[in-house]
Amino acid sequence: MDEYYVPWIKPLKMYISNHIELAWKKPSLHRMMSNENPIPPSAKVLKTIEKYSKIANRYPDQGLVIRGKLAKMNGLSGPENVVIGNGSSEIFDMIYRVFLREGDEVIQQTPCFGIYKLRCDLYGGKVISIPMEYIDKKMVYDPEGIIKAVTNKTKAIVIANPNNPTGNFMDEKEFVRIAELGIPFIIDEAYIEYAGLKKSLSRLIKKFKNVIVTRTMSKAYGLAGLRFGYLLADEEVVSKISATLLPWNVGTITMWAALTALVDQKGLAQRVKFNNDQAAFIEKEMSKISGMVVFPTRANYVLFDAGATGKKSADVLAYAQKKGIILRGEKAKHGSDGWFRVTIGTREENKLFVKVMKEFFGRK
């Protein structure tokens, strides 16, 4: 069979998220590693799921109602500005599919969400990574580096705002500079609701045809298991990306449940407030650990650099897991191998996390 596979598929393997697999195998562990929402879906969402499950024998439509709602919420004309997908992970795939050929380049900044590269590899593309700078205990975007990395093979630039795992925003004027290049520019706003839609850059879509904003309902809306993501873009770009759609890629239950959650802005506000209060608690308590660098977050996770404490991230993770908590490690960088990330959990989980961390870092 070997000669039949396209060359760039050969080295690739199925993407398996080991920490998520572990969490499903051992449900007693606290899932503080995948930026999920600790609050289960509302009664309204559950009711919608039940209602639409009764007509699960029918195919869904193209999602005109929810696409119209999303357009309206974001100041765009209508469904013709929105593409919906099976999580925003599928959305990146759709975007790459229309722009990438073998050997083409996608620019990202690192650290960032791993799917940008994984989906690019699948099309024979090459990811160019521009590392964030580490200045005064802050992780800083490098827009200059991104602009300098552009070549005639660059077919997309992708930046998360706020970024995962650093939790911070890049200035709007830097987004404008990059948008002005005219290259397809994906702004990933997976976590935007935690800071509010006023921070969204979807307004750039009207000015720049090349700007594509991606979103997900997996985070602040808390529907990760339902798999609903979307993109907002110019009508012409949407029509091209829509041409790649797998028919009925978003199921009936998912799209109506997502709509119910979108309409319930009070429910969203409660989730956001809970998250932001708990993130502040974790940041404050973790700052008490001597030598710990805490990166203030605008999302539902907090990044730490424990390098100056003399402890390694692998040991932090192993200790936390022994105490029942799954955390997320980060590659060594900037001379430190003490990087790790926690996802905001329930009140009890966050207290437990802080307690376990103080225990671990207090040990000689």
Ligand SMILES: Cc1ncc(COP(=O)(O)O)c(C=O)c1O
């Ligand atoms: C920055 C960022 N973008 C997108 C996603 C994808 O979310 P989903 O595929 O669940 O919509 C994630 C998930 O962790 C993320 O961190």
